[in-house]
Amino acid sequence: MDLATLYEALGVPEEAGPAELLFAARRQHYTLPYLVLSAVARHGVEMSDAARAELDRARRRARRYESVLAEVSAQVAVRPVKGPLLARYYPDGLLRPQGDLDLLVDNERDLWRVVRLLMEDEPLYLGVSMLGTPTRHLVVTMTWTPEDSLLDPEIRVEVATAALVGDYRGVPIRPALPDDALVANLLALGEERFQRPFHARDAIDVHVLGQAQPQPSTAQLVAAVEEYRLAPEVRELLAFTAERLSPGALTALGEALQAPAARELSRRTAHPVSVGPTRQVPAALADGSPVYGMPLRRVAGRSGWEGVRTHLFGDDALLLTPVGDYLLVTDEVVGQERYDAALRELESDRIAEETP
Template identity: 40%
Template sequence: PLDLTLLHTLLAVPDHEDGRELVSVAREVSATLPQLVISVAAREGVPLGSGSTDELARARTRAARYEQWRAAVAEAAPHGRVVKGPSLAARYPQDVVRPVGDLDLVLPDEAELWAAARTLTAGHDAEPYELTLVTDPQGALHVLLTVAWPSPDPLLEQELRVELSTAAFYGDLGALPLRPALPARQGLADLLSVVEERVQRPFHAKDAVDVLMLLHTGELADTGAVTDTLDAFRLTPEAHELLTLVHAAAPHPTLEALVSRTGPLAEDENRRRAATGARPEPAGVPERLASGFPVWGMLLDTGTGRCPTDRLRLDPGPSGTLAHTPVGSFLLVAGELVDPAEHAAAAASLASLDAGTHA
């Protein structure tokens, strides 16, 4: 059961400690994890004060705004799929809040991605926030665009963000390559998305609860299909780690079977990754794109009309490579530090392009 006892176990908080300590430890793990703890406490009848009541209200308001934007995107890009977020939240008890961060949407191609982006920027006042471009092992270009809105409470909450991507799993772009597709079953897509988080950070209590909710709704019952999918997407080492963690906290025969099945496959995958070895990482934008390494876009302006409405256009030049998209133009860069002169030259190149267009 999803209760305070389970959360004490997952957060390694002794049973004799009260709810305040549980919330405090949760906040050290993740800024949004207290939302889960507080909502479970409220479900068990723990009285809430103004602070915890407000925290839940803000989380629910945030989730409602994401649902509004998801519905708007669904009209413009009908083949987009939600992963994690609202999809997993729907499996939680109705009165429990799954921590709300951002909204992740996977689109089948650039046309639908830019349709979704235009809907959110032109129709819902989002601003382009981050752009990442990377080619997959087959040489196809993939786009990851984040659009954002200002935080409703900047001292307490991060900005609201929707991530739009033509690829589902980016891996580490080294031994674990980009894998663009999602499995057809939504439960498996959500499980893989949770497991892939391990590439970015350690697992924590929310990931374990996500797995338990998938278990509770029967999504993991076919252990053979689950294992085969994890293996096909090369995520057995991460899955074995997470499933072992969850089974230790909440033992279950299905979890035991999955831990047993993924163990040998995880060893095989780790050997496969070790044999791949490190690849030399090019410094230049064109070379990185050609080699399957990511490049990032620094927003120059939100002007439109410099490219088709359904795809971006790359514009290599002496001042750097520009990416003109249906929601704005970006200077593509290979790292965090950008020469101010390069940025100024790119802005001048953009102004020159616009002057020539309107001449």
């Protein structure tokens, strides 16, 4: 992959030059400029001090994520999702665009071990989401100020007990990913379609995966995509890529997924995900969609906690965790009266400090 590939992926004529390519990258995704700047530097194009400074910050950002992964992996069994795994397929010198670091753990105990390790670096934000019915899964989001808070996106790490969360309707949560890194990356890229439309970074990632060796057979890929209920999304991803770049060895997969994609869409209509109240959460807060924790306070000293508790009061619920307490909500806006009631409940004698 070189500059010509990026011109093609971003729909910019080569004669327009690297400045227009960088402008197009900024329009399409906030991390794409990292890749373009690294490709420009690798190609020997003259760069301004400002451009080099941006690239240097991006490289330090990537090294910070690598350092976090190495530190956490040394103490807890974690698996990165996408970012660092995809970066390994990129040619030397090219900086794979990475907005955050996604870490997968096997259970809640390990999740809180990771969170406690990361809290030593004093995150600005610490959020918790609860997913799934009837089996509970948790996602913890932590953010830090970037090197340049005016120009760069926040540093963000997400730790989860589920790899792929589905669409909360017809595609269930799938907690684990396949061992094969290429297959796992392809599935994770397809899963993104449940959150947003595909964009140029996805096409570039697929292009890079399509050039990798060795490649699983088409039959193996089809089996994995079907097992993970992602045939429509992966087929759409491959078609999206083919409009911009060659999917390489993955080209045959798109055609092979035509019938599986039709079967999967039919299955989703006939067999939607069974939903109901998440364990210990009022039905009003659990219709199969995520339940978010609105931060009320951080807590230190719950060293014996390895899980969470939910505390019901009225029509609401508090989520008590090893590192903080939250009001469980489904809406983006919470009224002052409801927030104040949650704080009063949190301070009441009804909240017992017990290990879950």
